[in-house]
Each structure stands twice: as C-alpha cells, then as structure tokens.
Amino acid sequence: MQTSTVFLTLLALCAVSFFVARHRSRLVGMAGGGLTTLNSLPKHYGYMAALWAGLPALALFVAWLVLESTVLQRLVVVTLPAEIQAMPPSEQGLYYNQLVAYALGNVDASQVSEAQVQGARYYSELATASKQLKMLLVSAVAVLGGLLAVLRIRPDFRARNHVETIFTSILFICSFIAVLTTLGIVLSVLFEAIRFFQVIDISDFLFGLQWSPQMAIRADQVGASGSFGFVPLLAGTLLISFVAMVIAVPVGLMSAIYLSEYASRRFRAVTKPVLEILAGVPTVVYGFFAALTVAPFLRNLGESIGLSVASESALAAGLVMGIMIIPFVMSLSDDIISAVPDTMREASLGMGATMSETIRKVLLPAALPGIVGGILLAVSRAIGETMIVVMAAGLSAKLTINPLEAVTTITVQIVTLLVGDQEFDSPKTLAAFALGLVLFFVTLMLNIVALYVVRKYREQYE
C-alpha cells in the first residue's frame, strides 16, 4: 500500500492547499475591499495552489518510481565486497537479483552467501529509507509548491488564466498521445523494414511472386535461400477478405434495410443488440470456431459432393470472418440509411412507389457513397484481422483465386515470423516488420478514402 499511501497523502496535500489558498484569497480580497477586487474567484486561487502542490510532486513521485531500483542497485553494490564489484555488470546484476529476491523473502537463506545476506539487509534498510524519503520529499515538494502558490496570491494575480493554461496543456498532452502512437508505430516498423530492404530488394518484395521465407538463421546452417515476394500474401489476404465480404455485405446491408425501413420499433430494439453480440465475440473464439467446426464441416461437405476442399480453405476463414463483420456492415449502413432525409422517402412514397422501390431507386442511390465508405472500412478490418486466420488459414503462400484451397495472409505471416524467433538481424524476422509496414499503409489508405467518402456524403445532407 506504500504507493497508494504516498498518492493519497499527495491528494490530501492538494486538497489542503486548495482550501488554504481559497481561504487566504478571501482574506486578501476582503482586506483589499471586498471579493470583487480579486482578479479571479477564490476557488481559482485554490485550484492554482492545488496544481502547484500536486504537479511537481507528482512528477517527482513518478521519477522516483522509475529510477528507484537503479539507484538502489548502485548504492547496494558499492557496499558489497570488492570481488563482487569487480564482476562484469551482467553477473553483478544476477548477484544483485538474487540478493533482492532474498530480501523480498522469495529465496531461502541457505541459497545465498553471507555477503548477500548483509547486502540484503542493507537493501531492505535502503528500500525502507527510500520509501520514507519518497514520502517525505514528495510531501515536502507538495507543501512547498502549495505554499509558494499561496504566497503568490495577490488581488491582481490572474489565477484563473493560470489554472486554465495548465489544465489546457494537460488536456493537450493527453490528446497528443494519439500522434505519438502513430509516430511510434511508423518508426518501430519503418526502421526494421528499412533494414529488411537493405537485404532484400524492395521491388523483389513488392512484385515477387513467391513467398518462402526459409532462410538460414545461423552461419553454418544449410538452409534454403529464401524468397520474399509479397504478391501471394496480398492475393491470399484479398481472397479471404473477398469471401468475407460476399457473406457480410448482403446479409449486413439487407438486415440494415429491413431493420431501419420495415421492422417495428420493438423488433428492432431487440434484434439489433442481439446481432451486435456477433461483433463483440473475441476473434480468438471465431478462430476456434473456424478451425474446429466450420473447416471440418466444409471439408466433409465438399467430400460428399466430390470436391476437394483444403482443411484450411480460404472459404472457412473467410466465411467466419464474414460472420464477424456482419454487424459492422449492418451498423454502418443503418446509420447511413437513417441519415437520408425523410423528405426523400416521403416524396417517393407519395408518388405511389412501393417501399422496396423507394429503397432501391431512392434511398440506396442516395446512400451509396456512404455505404461504399462503410464497406471499405469493413474491408480494412478484414485485411487486418489476425486471430481467425492464424488459427484457420494456411501457411503456404499459394497464388490462387480458388477459395477451396489454402492460402496465407499478411497477418498470419507476421505472427509465424515473429512468434518463436526474436532475433533482430535475419531478414526472416525483419520481413515481419516490412509486412507490418505494408499492412499499416494499406489499412491507412483504405481508411482515409473511406472516411473521406463518408464525410463528403454526410455533408451533402446536413
């Protein structure tokens, strides 16, 4: 509970600063001839003091948490016997690791040396001291900050602006994390991808027709040469996505039309959440379902009518992925169809058109750009879907458009290349990052186009 104690103390100090500063600002204001002489309301002074008390102390607190273990290690190691200090850092780290494990009570005394026992005692002392010091320093900084703020209270001090600036900065930083994340993604895949392209020619990668990342990862291993042609992966990914769309688009779109134009309110209120359960099912569950239920079923079905269906057919993975995407297509189409102004609907019906004619001749053409945008979003989701294909799609990169055969996808290859072998120098593992980069860009482009289309369409009717 140490950390939370410090944290709660810090909060308490913030609260105290708030009340003290508010009280003092009132006194200052009264002394100056009434509260109206203050630039800001008393509570703004209070907030200011609370922030001054809290922020630096919080920063210190976090820094302490991060640096504590490193500093402790330095301090403890210095007191250890000379031969320990002479150890290479890695061994010293191990020695110290054991010492800490002993100090935390996870190792028996029988397994550690006398020097370690002493070191552990010292460590425990230091750790306790560090905790106390942390508490003390954090409180001191908080009190100091609060005090400083309280002392700065003058009738003409623009506390409100001050507080709002600080708050707005915090809010801004929070929203900027999104940009940092994107940057992080791009950089982390880009660097490794660039190293990949130093070994493998970029045009071989983009236009190569063979994907067979067998490559020796040790100097003396006789492996295969490895070929990194991306086209079969893309084809496989698109094939599975296409199958998924063939299932999801008609079912999703027709469901949306039925629910928004025909169904009674109550039917809709029950049906929609139930169908949306399909969107909430974890993908690993779909993967399990595809691999153990759908794929064998399709294979047996194929056999009974004399077709040879691969056990990891694109059809099985795509079918299940399609099921997953149905609610996605449904919700998006529903939103877009509902957004078509009622005047158009009524005009058409008033002319004597039947409901289906209204839908086909008026609503759908009007909603088409939006629906296309929604479908693009769904495609981007299908392309990036991982678990279903990892569990149910194949591993061999075949260039085919027959959905009964096994194909592999970009995401499957990323997982197979990375899970298991974590060394960062062979083209084989680097290829995963190149694939990640491509995946990121493809989905990004689809997304940008889709959002653009949807927005453009929305503007039309708003």
Added chain:
Amino acid sequence: MPKLFSQGVFYVKKQLLGAFALAVGLSSVANVQAQGRDNVSIVGSSTVYPFATVVAERFGRSTSFKAPKIESTGSGGGLKLFCKGVGANTPDITNASRRIKKSEYDDCQNNGVTDILEVLVGYDGIAVANSRQAPQMALSLKDIYLALAKDVPGPDGKLIPNPYKTWQEINPGLPAIDIEVLGPPPTSGTRDAFAELALGGGALQIPALKALRGLGSDQAEEIKSAIAALGLPVGVYKAYAESKGKAPSGKDIFKTVAYSVREDGAYIEAGENDNLIVQKLEANPKALGIFGYSFLDENGDKVQGSLIDGVEPDFDTIADGDYPVSRPLYFYVKIAHVGRIPGIQEYAAEFASNRAMGEDGYLPEKGLIPLSDEELAQIQADVASLKRLEM
C-alpha cells in the same frame, strides 16, 4: 458562504473518491520491479516443450520453488535468446531438439555466456506421418530425399530442380497422390535433424553424391570435377571457399546439395508448432507431416507413422536405433545463473531424475524415448557437478 463551502467539499469529496479508486488501482500496479526474479525462465524447442512443461508442472507442485515459465520458441530461436548474455532478463535454460552448434557456442562465448551445462534428455524419433483415414505409407530414405530435396539428380546424373509432383513418379510402388509435406521451418531442431538424417541419408544412396561426400578438403580437383559432373556451376566451390575462408571438403558441398529443401510448395513450412501439424494432417488425408515421435505417440488415434526403410517408428525401434531417423533431445543451462536464480539446478535435477527420465518415469509415459542406464547415470552426475560444456 457556508453553502458554498459545503458545495466545495462535495466536489472535492467526489474527486477524492475517484482518486482513491485510482490509488487503490495504482498500488496493485506499483510493484514495478524488474529485479528479484525468482522463477526459472525457459525458452526453446517445441519438441522438448511438452516434456519440459510436464517436468515444470511436477517441479512447481512438489517443491517450494515457483513453477518455471516456458516459452516455445524453436531450438534456434531459443539458443539465440539464451546466448544473448548473462543477466536476470535473459533465459536461464533453453531446450533444443539437436545439439548446440559450434557457431552458437561461439556466439554464447562472445556474449559472456561461457559456462553451459548440457543435459541430454532422451531420444525422439522423427516421424513422417499421415492421417489414419489414408493408407499407411512405406518410404525409403531415398524416396524422401527425391521427394523433398531442392535439386535432385536428373536422368543424366546432373542436378535439376526437383521435377517430381506425385509420389508415384518417384517410386512406382507409392500411391499417385501429390507430394504435400508439412514440416518445420529452419529454426527448428526437427528440421535440422530431418535434413541430416533423412535427406542426407537418402542422398547417400545416390552413388555420385556418396562419392562426393567421401572427398576430403585436400582433394580440391576431385571435388571440382564432382561438382561439374553434378552439373553445378564450378563457382560453387570458389564461393564456398570465400565465404567460409577455407577450402571446402566434399562433405560441405554434399551438405549444401543434399540438405536444401525444395521451395516450390511441395514442402510447406508449418511453423514451430508440431501440434498444429498433427491437426492439419487429420484434416487433410493426402498430406504427410514431419514431427517428433512424442506427438505421434500422443496422437496415435489420429495419425500413423510411415514405415521408413521398412521400420515402423515405435518405442523399441527408436530406442534400439533401428529406426533410421531419430535424434537426441537436450537442454542447456547457464551455469552463471545457477545459485543466482532459485530453482535452476533443482529443476535440472528433477528433469534428470529416475522418476522423470527413468524407464518407468513419467516422461517416457509422455512419449520420450529414455536413455540407457549408463547414459542416465552419467547425465545425473553431470547435473550434480554442473559440468561445463567444451566444444
């Protein structure tokens, strides 16, 4: 004023409540300590993984140590992580389904992992199996080589890219189905062992290749003429000499030729996960799969092992050495970590104990082919004395 005050308190209270919840959350998160690791960390071969997990489970249940954490990363990947260096953030033990290579050993030495204990755990046959729904196959090593090698001798004795599409083209006694073999990737020890034992063994039955293998590195002219006879570019010799910095022996060239697996889709890299291969075979009766005997034993109701050179893979034939494709299983321990991370030596001792590895132990029950009594005694002594591996 009092009303305002109470309102202020109300707001603060509400915020405090939230903050308290946050603090409680933080406190459970706060124990951010990379130090003080007290569980053994194991990586490595997927073939040893099922045995290692069984030992780890027993070890965790029967001792006061924490149960080890085991990641299945493949022999090569495991050794890479293992050889990264010494320290609490590196694995303590790596499993391997083949012996550590000289290059890996050197890599370890360069990174400060100087003292390594090698523990031979037992043997595992490599089975070539198919679904029980299909008839059992009877293959020879030569059939396997001709089916899976990248280049095979053509009618004129020169090497040509593997032309065979069905098993029947190789050997008229085999069924006329497409060659479709699921097997592990090069990171896997199973693959290394398979290449050496099955492909290499098959290639030896081709006289020209056998002759090539017999040539020493001092017989440069003979090797060059053998290369020419095989239709390989003579540059192969020079390229090899340049990249390795020494004159190749006939065996080196032989390895390059015989151990390369075809990449035209007949051999499908099915990842490190042997279980997956079994499941895929079950679903596709036409395909063959390559995996460890323990998986065959565990899944004897779903898949059957093919006869190789007339021998069926089973407990006895592998232990006797009659079955031609069997290999030893190992794990490697960082001696520098012993005594530093609790439980390493005890885990190794449990693995090597009679009740685990002995004839009636729980590992043979899971499909491991046990060592002979002398070998086992030797291993137990090595573990007890933490014998350093020299290469």
Added chain:
Amino acid sequence: MNKDTFKNTKRIEASLKKRYARERRFRLYGQLAVLTGFVFLFILLFDIVSKGSPAFTQQYLKITVHFDADSLGLGASPSEEDIRQANFSGVIKASLRDMFPEVTGRSDKRQLYRLVSIGAEYDLRDRVLDDSSLLGERKDIWLLAHSEAAAYLKGQVSRDIPEAERKLKDIQMDWLDTLRDDGRTRGSFNTQFFQYGDSREPELAGIRAALQGSFFTLLVTFLLAFPIGVFAAVYLEEFAPRNRITDLIEININNLAAVPSIVFGLLGLAVFINFFELPRSAPLVGGIVLSLMTLPTIIITSRAAIQSVSPSIRQAALGVGASKLQTVFHHVLPVAMPGILTGSIIGMAQALGESAPLLMIGMVAFIMDVPGSVTDPSTVLPVQIYLWADSPERGFTEKTSAAIMVLMGFLILMNALAIYLRKRFEVK
C-alpha cells in the same frame, strides 16, 4: 380519352401485381438476412456451449488407498519436507493394483495407472500434510480421474469407435464400468477450473492464472486509457483551436481506430520490449499496448457523448459566469459521463477479448502460477484459449470451450452494463 384511361388502369393493375410481388420478395430478403445473422449467432453459441459445458463437471473415482508408511518411504515421525518428497504415486499405483488384483502384465498395469490423474498424488500429499494420522490407514478416497477416463464416464467416448482410433482401451473401459457399477464413480462441479493455473493435464488445467493476468492487464489499460482518453476528448471538443495541430490529432485518432491490432503488437515489441527493456510476458506491457489500442475508441465515443450534451447547459453555465473549465468539468462532463462510461466499457471489452498484439510480446507461455503483480509473467484469457486450442490432448477441446464461455460471460456482462448505461442516458 376514356378508353385510354381505361387501358392505362388495366396496365397499371397488371403491373401492380408484379410490383407487389417484388415488394414482398424484397421484404423476404430482408427477413432472411436478419434470420441468417441469428442463425450464425445461434450456431456459434450452441457449438461452444455444447462443447464446453461438460468441462464444468469433474469426474472422481473412489479408490481404497492404503497410506502405507513403507511404500511412501516415510519413517516414524516424518517431517513436512519428508512428506513432500514421499512417493504418493507409488501408493496410488499399489492401491489400484489392490483393487484390480487380476491385472498383471506391464502394459496392462500402465493402462490401469492411467485411470487416475497425476493430480491425485498431490491431493493425497496435501491430505497427509493436513492430517498425519492418516499414515498407516486404509481409507476410501475420491481421486480425480484422468481426462480420458473422465471422457468415457461422461459418455463422450463410445465403444463403437474402433479401439485403435481411441486413446482409452477396451480393458480400461471394463475397469471403469466395474467401478461405476460399484458406485465408485462420481461427477461434481469443477471448482478447480477456477482455482488453478495452466496445466499439461486437461483435468487439472484451470483459468485462474489467465483470469488474474487479464485482470492486471485490463487494470493497466483502464488506468492509462480512461483518463487520457477522456481528457483528450474534452480537449478536442471544448478547447482545441482550429489549427493544423488539431487537425493532425483528429486524423491520427481516426486512423488509429482502424489500425489492425497486430500492428500495435509490433509497436509493443519494438518500443517497450526491445527499447525500454521492459520484461517479456508481463501484464504491464500488455496493458500499455492494449491501452494504446483502445484509446481511439474511448476518445471517439467520449467526444460523441460530450457533443450530445445540450448546448443550453453550456450556455447556462457560461451565462452565470462559470469559466470554460468549470463549465466542462462541473456541468458538461457529469451529464456526458454515462455516455463516456459506455464507450469506455466497450473499449475495455475489446481489450479483454484481444489476443493478437499480445502474441508479439511474449504472453504466449506455459504459466502455472497465478501472477501477483503487473510484472509477473502471465498470460490472458484469450491467449490461454489460443494455447489450449492448439493442444493435442482431446480433453483440452472442452476446456477451451469452457474458457470461451467464461470469457463470453464477462464480455456479455460488460456489454450489458454498457447498454444499461446507454439506456439510462437516453432517457435523460
């Protein structure tokens, strides 16, 4: 003229029939589509429930165990450590042989021993540790059955399958039948499933470690994603000036929402594991990665919730002199809170079901011990499902489905909460 009208009416009447038929057909398509969705959902749920529900019963065999100090290798007054090391598996084997004295062959004996789970020896050990007076006694004890034996007792394996194609042999089935006829078998609710971590034996495997791992991971995710997400939404809705940076942020958020989850895993691997050297397999890293993944969801839904707060509330607050900040934190946010919570819960549910990015950061491992903090090695429920789905032992299929049922239970609970909040919010 009249004639023409008549003709037209005729024509219209004829076409009307066709049009109405088309209308009915179209309507039918819609109904079919909705029905298809329902059918898929039903098949999925039925498949999982029917596969998973047997896993919630555990089978036991009543065996007369003789706690013979000699065969346990224990002296007169054994210490706790002695008992820990004692040969309980030998005792179980001897007890089984006593019950079936007719079994003699080596392989038959092995088959016999396979009826009982290896967990039974630890169970016996714990009993003796609790009560050392058991030593030397002969007692009927319910021992956990091996998963293959349990499958037979539950009626999942039938004798009709040829013996070569099943793990359980005829002779084992005979023994089990004998035990059953003697009333020495029993099924009861599987509490172990919720108490223990992973195991290599299906009958011993539990989801506790994975659940705890999921809990820690989600905790980190929530603590990071919720405040940051809400603050970011507030900034973008209420404070952000219209400039390039704001546009950049908005574009980024929208795009991050569509970035495949596995790419976040690549980010975690490259940044947190390789660059910051945070421990592998730790919920801390998993939580950070998932929080980055759910952030866009939370921001987007929070923005929508803030947007839907009636402007009159804002204007009223501003009108009586509240500052912008006061308006937002005292008036807008409380009203928007149900909506924000709805979005956050949906985001959390997403994170709970996510597994792909976690594969990249080493959370796929054999973990028996229940993790106690965010840096302990652990796995999460969906990854455990993935691991079990790949296991060869047949007993794991039902465990996998059972774990899925638990996971789905949590997800449905979370979504129900979200729907409830949304409903309450809509009434307002």
